[in-house]
Amino acid sequence: MTIRRERIxxxxxxxxxxxxxxxxxxxxxxxxxxxxxxxxSNEMHVLAPRLHFLTGKTLERLHDGAAIPFDxxxxxxxxxxSNVIARAFERFTVSYDVWQQKFxxxxxxxxxxxxxxxxxxxxxxxxxxxxxxxxxxxPEGTELWARLExxxxxxxxxxxxxxxxxxxxxxxIELFSRPPRSQQDxxxxxxxxxxxxxxxx
Numbered sequence: 665m666t667i668r669r670e671r672i673x674x675x676x677x678x679x680x681x682x683x684x685x686x687x688x689x690x691x692x693x694x695x696x697x698x699x700x701x702x703x704x705s706n707e708m709h710v711l712a713p714r715l716h717f718l719t720g721k722t723l724e725r726l727h728d729g730a731a732i733p734f735d736x737x738x739x740x741x742x743x744x745x746s747n748v749i750a751r752a753f754e755r756f757t758v759s760y761d762v763w764q765q766k767f768x769x770x771x772x773x774x775x776x777x778x779x780x781x782x783x784x785x786x787x788x789x790x791x792x793x794x795x796x797x798x799x800x801x802x803p804e805g806t807e808l809w810a811r812l813e814x815x816x817x818x819x820x821x822x823x824x825x826x827x828x829x830x831x832x833x834x835x836x837i838e839l840f841s842r843p844p845r846s847q848q849d850x851x852x853x854x855x856x857x858x859x860x861x862x863x864x865x
Contacts, residue, residue, distance in 0.1 A: 698853040703861040707796040718784045726760040733757045733817035741809045750801045756791045810855040
């Protein structure tokens with residue numbers, strides 16, 4: 665009887681342990697998010713540590729000498745996810761130096777803003793960190809949600825052609841008002857609900 669009772673207690677303990685492990689895993693999957701919010705002075709930045717868009721065919725095109733533009737849209741909603749109250753748009757062009765095996769990024773709205781001699785991960789992070797919203801545009805004490813959308817842009821003409829100087833905020837708004845094309849690489853990330861972080865010096 666003692667041995668049987670010990671076996672029953674052992675099985676019960678194993679079931680409890682398994683249940684606790686399952687709860688922990690579920691909790692981790694629910695709480696983990698693809699997009700995080702960071703406040704730097706008077707600007708709101710996003711962090712996307714698991715985002716990787718310099719992969720697959722895009723990476724092959726870069727290795728072949730193509731300069732590939734990516735359109736970014738960063739939105740914040742208040743009260744509900746459908747109530748967008750602030751938007752930021754950017755277009756970044758990524759290129760690859762075959763000899764140095766490094767990436768370069770140029771923000772087309774300001775050619776003086778660029779990242780040079782970067783790894784793939786650093787180039788991706790540079791793009792994400794350079795799309796911002798003014799903190800003053802966001803209300804305090806209100807539940808907010810952030811969303812980041814990225815779309816690759818098909819190059820027209822030669823791969824050696826320079827960046828399109830005619831891109832405008834109006835053009836990007838129009839582009840993101842339409843769903844991405846079926847053959848177009850695109851990524852969408854969303855944050856958990858948050859409140860406006862306090863400014864840190």
